[in-house]
Amino acid sequence: MLRFILRRALLAIPSLFGLLVLTFFLIRVVPADPAAALAGENATPAQVAEIRRQYGLDRPLHEQFVVYLGQVARFEFGESAYSRRPVALDIKQRLPATLELTVSALLLATLLGIPLGTIAAVYHNRWPDTLLRVLSVAGVAIAAFWFAIELQLLFAMDLGWFPLRGRMSSGLAAPPAVTGFLLLDSLIAGRLDAFRDALHHLVLPAVTLSLGGIATIARFTRAGVLETLQKDFVLYERAQGFPSRALIWRFVLKNSVVAAITQIGLLFGALIAGAVVVETIFDWPGIGFYTVQAILTADYKVMLAVTLLIGVIYAAVNILVDLVHGLIDPRLREQL
């Protein structure tokens, strides 16, 4: 299994390199001048030229790329032009907030999507199935920013059930950072008040972010269960006298979730991308919010570092997905 992980990690390196090449050159093709942004609005052309020279932005693009590669190899990501702090430090502080949000959304999507998809398959072509199909199209089609604002209007403004924005109430002291995940840190510190507050803040953004995921996972689970129900072994298990409910949840589902789990891996990438919008709307101090600011200020070092980071997380999640497949299906395990 270790060999499998190593092999997959090595295979991910070319993809990550490709990603690096693509983002590096794409950012430079965009008609935004990082030197001008760094110099500020009132800078003279001479000052801009000086900054350009100082940051090596006047050298040919391919030379800049080689320099950049060398820095990445040493895990140096430079300084953010906006926050004037090392990019690595900024990311380290903000990544846990994003991961807490995306993992919660993914968990929500899985815990709701798999049962919903299964129920739809069991009631194939009857009303629960039809209802779920309509909802899942809606779930994919609804724009996250619109849905987020609707949630804020209803549950934060009108009903006042959930806070409007942020990760924690301003009056409350944050628990000491251990993992960076507020929920975990509150539990570690034994601060139930902080835990409740953080959870309260998490609900609306996580629900918004999970919407598309619920729909996708439900759709793939439904298709998987429908396919499994046609199999001979289901007929055999029925002939053994298993009641149909036990049969579905105990024997059919495990055969049916392989495709849905592949989707969970792919979704993780989409969720991190979606976090950019959701974090901006809910004022969530994660890397999505940070990236938006970086794009607005042409802060290319942040953009590069964040893209690379998302690429690495995505590759890691997909290796994990393959391991989970092996856990489910013994025939795949032997190929690991």
Add this chain to the structure above:
Amino acid sequence: MSLVLDVRNLRLAVKTDEGRAQILDRVELALPRGRILGLVGESGCGKSTLVRAVLGILPKNAVIESGEILFEGEDLLRLSERELARRVRGSRIGFIPQDPYLALNPVFKIGAQLLPVMRWHAPAPADGPRSGAALLRAHRSRLVEILRRVQIPEPEAVLERYPHQFSGGQRQRLMIAGALACSPRLIIADEPTTALDVTTQLQILKLLKSLATEFDVSMLFVTHDFGVVAQLCDEITVMYAGQTVESGPTATVLGSPQHPYTEALLACHPDRARELAGIPGAVPSPLDPPPGCRFWPRCPHAIEYCRRRPARFSEGRRGQLVNCRLADPLPDAAA
């Protein structure tokens, strides 16, 4: 002689997009206690549908129009799904499926598939172990004993293996063990040797025959192969296009078939025929079956009356039951 399974006048239709298909038409079947009955017919004659009707696992679009399925004197058609699952399927009727490659769930260990069946059907006995763990141990040791009996090597280790780690013959032995696990009164085997190669087939047939005696269980053996029936079965029932055409002791039916279809089918068997013969014509579609006897369009003895004659058994010359005008006690009805 008491009957374990007694199917009477069973009519079953399946609703399809092209209309109603009459899959079973007045099917009669009688399995005496302690016997092995071979149910023979070509593919598509309704054998498997009959088996699924007995087990109560018909597809959703199937409708039973009339008839009775008496199992140990109780009409299974009157039982609810819950009752069937609780006290018939898997417990009193064991099932051996056609294709052991497809019938085992690939992602569960053998023990995890067979032990829950025993647990589900065998609630804690009044005098035996009551606690979950002790009960599980009791089931385990019984299963291991049965696995040993069906000649599976290392039965303890087998429970921890996955289906794909077994050969076809071994898997079929696992299915036999699964069928026997809850001490059934009847085992239904749906072409259990068709997917296996010839040498394995023979071993499995011998095993089934000895197990039927040892476990004192009656058996309904579905096949399209007369050779298998001759080796294994005490009784035989022949089906054609959803109708039962002939039924009786194996030696009688194979030795002197009375129904023209049985006769023609036996003549097709490569072991018997000098030259390969076929039956002229084709099996009728169940969507538009011929009225009366379903074999008349292909029958050399057909007369006008056969188009009207409803399916019914009457006693043939050698004591078997025959569904044909030639065996009718009132020959003047043919006029």
